[in-house]
Amino acid sequence: MQPDRPVGILGYGCYVPRYRIAGKEIARVWTDGQGGVPVQSKSVPGPDEDTITMAIEAARHALARAGLPARQLGGVWVGSESHPYSVKPSGTIVAEALGTTPWVSAADWEFACKAGSEAFTASMGMVASGMVNYMLAIGADTAQGRPGDALEYTASAGASAMVLGPASEALAIIEATVSYATDTPDFFRRAERPYPVHGQRFTGEPAYFHHVGSAARRLLSDLGRTPQDYTYAVFHQPNSKFPQSIAKQLGFTPEQTAPGLLSPQIGNTYSAIVFLGLSAILDIARPGDTIFLTSYGSGAGSDAYSVVVTDTLLERRDRAPRTADYLARQEFIDYAMYVKWRNELVVG
Amino acid sequence: MHLAKHWRQKAAYYRLEGQRHRVTGEVRFPARQATVGESDEAAEAWEPFVLSGKGEIYSFSVVRQAPAGFEYLAPYPVALVRLAEGPLVTAQLTDCCEDDLFIGQPVEMVTRRLKDTGKDGVLVYGYKFRPVLTQVKGNG
Amino acid sequence: MQNVYLAGIGATPVGEHYTRSLIDLALESLRQAFVDIKYHATPSQVGALYVANAMGEALAGDAHLGALLATMAGFQGVEAFRLSSAGASGGVALHQACMAVASGVHDLVVILGVEKVTDKLQDAQEASLSLATDSDFEAFHGITVTSQWAMLMRRYMHEYGYEADAFAPFPINAHANGTANPEAMYRFPVKISTYQKASQIASPLNMLDCSTLADGAATVLLVSERLMREIGNPPVRVAGRALASDTLALHDRPDPLWLSAVHQSARRALHQARMEPADVDVLELTDPHGIAAALALEASGFVTRGTSPRHAADGGITPTGTTPIATAGGYKSRGDIGGASGVYQVVELVRQLRGCAPSGQVPNARVAFAQSLGGVGATAVTHILVRDD
Known part of the structure; x- marks a missing residue:
């Protein structure tokens, strides 16, 4: 899109x-x-x-x-x-x-x-x-x-x-985005209940990895890019391991993801985490740098974005x-x- | 449960909106009504004005015998803050402990939850102050 | 205007009266006051009953105290109502009653201060006391009156270069005096070493620099000169009285360390009595904390700004000093009786002027100064009392 x-x-x-x-x-x-x-x-x-x-x-x-x-x-x-x-x-x-x-x-x-x-x-x-x-x-x-x-x-x-x-x-200019969503009950909270329920290992392959991977690959394909075309990348961070695994699967390097990987220090801030990762990158980025961003929400879906930094930053x-x-x-x-x-x- | 009492203060509570005199530039907080004998014209010289939220501690204390509604927060620091625009304001301090505080310390306004009025009541938000997070270059 | 006299006094011990109601306490002090005048005036001569009470709704569950207590006391049909001005309620009631007698409307007005606080627990007491502050811009932010005084104390220490224990002489004097007062709530002495180890209540105020809210009732009978002569007790005249107001919120004051209502009321009352501060022999101040007494002594003109702690350290506030305060224990040892405190103050000063104080008697006291504050001096009432024979 x-x-x-x-x-x-x-x-x-x-x-x-x-x-x-x-x-x-x-x-x-x-x-x-x-x-x-x-x-x-x-x-x-x-x-x-x-x-x-x-x-x-x-x-x-x-x-x-x-x-x-x-x-x-x-x-x-x-x-x-x-x-x-x-x-x-x-x-x-x-x-x-x-x-x-x-x-x-x-x-x-x-x-x-x-x-x-x-x-x-x-x-x-x-x-x-x-x-x-x-x-x-x-x-x-x-x-x-x-x-x-x-x-x-x-x-x-x-x-x-x-x-x-x-x-x-x-x-920073948002070049393009894609959204990918399916009905996948990996994590949910019923009305009136205080805590959510999660599907343990079901939250992994069919949920996080499938949706993040699908959205990311589609956006790269739409734009005719490869991971090497990006200076930085941020993926949703439910823990320390998942974002590093998906980055590796997609072909992004630890150097690209390290500046935006915040979950080891602050955990999963849910709706905020990918944008906090983006903030941390914008704090150090230079004009012309490119940033690849993919969110994830249980239930389930992913949005991927391609961002280019301008001089204005x-x-x-x-x-x-x-x-x-x-x-x-x-x-x-x-x-x-x-x-x-x-x-x-x-x-x- | 009070609803309108807190709601009508939202400009002052949420964003530290007071008044500024159109001519002299004097700032006051909170906003005030005209006094007896003050002309409509004189009263209208005061326009709404959002204060910067910057200030310094004039004095402080730590409340350890909390009134009803604040038990969960105790002990909590309170202060008289001299705002950059001149007025003094009374508020809670947050994100700090007693040993961090001193008279003259630069503080900044944050909007926090002032009171939870109960499971079937409203959450009231409002200004508190904290030691300045970091000095940043100013801009609108 | 006619002269006004304090003819009879009565007070209950201050404390946690769990077995007794607000009415029980009120009636005990009323009966004592009539015993004090040996029934030379009878209940049928009462022109009016002024009830001083600050927190009846919130703590006692009573909001219609004038008629309630008038009928319970046997004054049925009399003009009766309640005055409420936070901690200054007692002083305000006396001030208004003086006008009723001075004007000739009444020959005998009963001033009854009563506060029943222990039916509620501490969180409700603190919340109720906070109603004396600005509700939207202080109380709602968790500010208590104690924390207001605490902030003034810290600022005072900062401006004048004192440590917190410079305020120790105030509770030490209060407890030294209150130890012998059978009506006092805390009858034990306080040592400086204990003060220095006390835990914090609202820093820099520690536990030994904070009064305790408690139950009690006190009555004074205010009479015309004619009735005073009939009663025959040593005549104590109200020679000066003034009530002044200031902002509830500390942040609305140009100079928070200057209690302007205290200054105005003290100056006007002394002026009315044609006296100077130096003429005063004994004082009752609103002294829930040392800082409150310190600021009141300064704003009232007894000592210069910034010197109260030194004055106290030099013995100036003891019964033999130049400004004896808390001779019955003050708020700290006798207890803080909310809206009744101003009446307790006058009961103590009448005893001082009669020369029959059970504790802390100032030798040959002839002129007394009573000052009752609401909030942090938002309401200030000063009375000058003179032994007239």
Whole structure:
């Protein structure tokens, strides 16, 4: 899929909470410390944080980089699987905090870990069609894992925001995208249930690898490119292993993926993770660099994007904190504090 | 449960919107109504204005005997913050602990969850301040 | 305007009165006050009952205290109502009652301060106290009155170069005095070494620099000069009184370390009494923390700004100092009785002026200064009391 009217990223912003819990600290509680852990540590939201607060901070950074008054946004779309309300949009609160209201499309998107990617693709369409000039697409999550479950090691918190607009004003141009979706129940959460259920090994080959691989190969084929044509690549990161395996299968090198591989440090920030990876790359990229991006959402689907960095990046990059600034401010907490903050203690 | 009480403060709570005087440039937060005897013209000289959220700690404390509704957060730091535009504001500090804090410390506004009013109540969001994450080059 | 006298006093011990209701406490103090005047005036002569109470709705479950207590007390039919101005309720009630007697409308007005707090637990008490702050821009953010005073204390330390234990003389003096007061809640002395080890409540305020909210009731009978002569107790006249207001929110004040309502009310009350601060023999301040007493002493004109802790360290606040405070234990040892505190203050000062204080008696006290604050001095009421014979 390629837009008639070229679309690009005008500004990007990221957010990762200050707190971390180590994988081995979770293992201490649940496995007596035996066995490996899927990530070294994961980010943990503070007691006053949720998808909305993280989305607001990332969005402020994206607007600052874009140099765009909030009122010029045609839409504020928030993708998440952990919206604080079941019914009541996160988008209106974020739009209000940014000062975008009232003439704005505010909406929430949902597609497991691909909700941010949904907002991103749909925002491309809004700009490409000429219906609006500027869109804000956000992926943000405070993901939940059942205590003791494998997901508890990885389900983390973070947010990413992208201002999309005409390619002529962009710091990075989105050349093309594809979307691939099937009905695959690898991971789900029923309404009214607190924690999701996952299909263990079923989440691998028929789910993650099939969908990410299909979308990625199709986009490369559509554009007549090979992995060697890209400076960087980012794949969805449910753990440390999957994104490195798919990169290898597709023919991308560790050098291409290392700058955007964040899950070993902060876990899987769900809707935010691929765009956080993109942010980390944009923090260091040079004009002309090319970036290959593929999201994944359980249920299941993948969106792949091909991005080219423009000269504009250099003048905008330092208008907001970099991803590395958030990665560097890490305060490790123990499992007891983690449980207190996750509201899993009965307090009052 | 209060709904409208918090909702009507959203501009101030979410984005630190106060007022600026069209002529003198003086900034005040929160926004105020005209006083008795102030003319309509004088009152209208104050326009809505979103403060930068930058400031420094004027003083601080840590609440360890929390009022109802804040038990889950205790102990939590609170501060009087001198905003860059001049006004003082009272708020919670976040993403920091007591040993990190000092009078004169640069802080910045973040929008956080101020209060969860219960499983069948609203979540109220609003400003808090944290030690400045990083000094970045300014731009709109 | 006619002269106004404090003829009778009564108060219950301050504490956790779990077995007794708000009505029980109120009636005990009322009966004591009439015993104090040996029934030289009878309930039938009561012109009005002013009930001072700050937190009746939130903590006691009562919001209609005037009629309730008037009828329970046997004053049925009398003019009765409640005054509520946070911690200053007691001072405000006395201030209004003075006008009723001075104007000649009434010969006898009963001022009853009562607060029943222990029917609720601490989180509800803290939330109720926070209602004295700005609800949208302080209380809703988790700010407590204690944390407001704490922030002022830290700023004061910063501006004037004090360490936290410079404030230790305030609770040490309060407890030294309160130890002998049978009505005080905490009757034990405090040592500096204990103060220095106390855990934090709202830094830099520690546990020994924070008062405890407790139950109690106090009554004063305010009478005309004619009735005072009939009653025959040592005459204590209200020589000056003034009530002033300031913003609830600290952040709305141009100089947060200057309690402007305290300054205005003290200056106007002293002026009305034709007195200077140096004429005052004994004081009752709203002193839930040392910083509160320190700022009140400065704003009231007793000491210059930035010197209160040194003044206290030099013994200036003890019964033999130039500004004796907390002679009955103050908020710290006697207890903080919410909206009744202002009435307790006056009960203590009448005893001082009669020369019969059970603790901390200031020798030959003739002039007393009562100051009742709501919030962090958003409401400030000052009364000057003079022994008139």
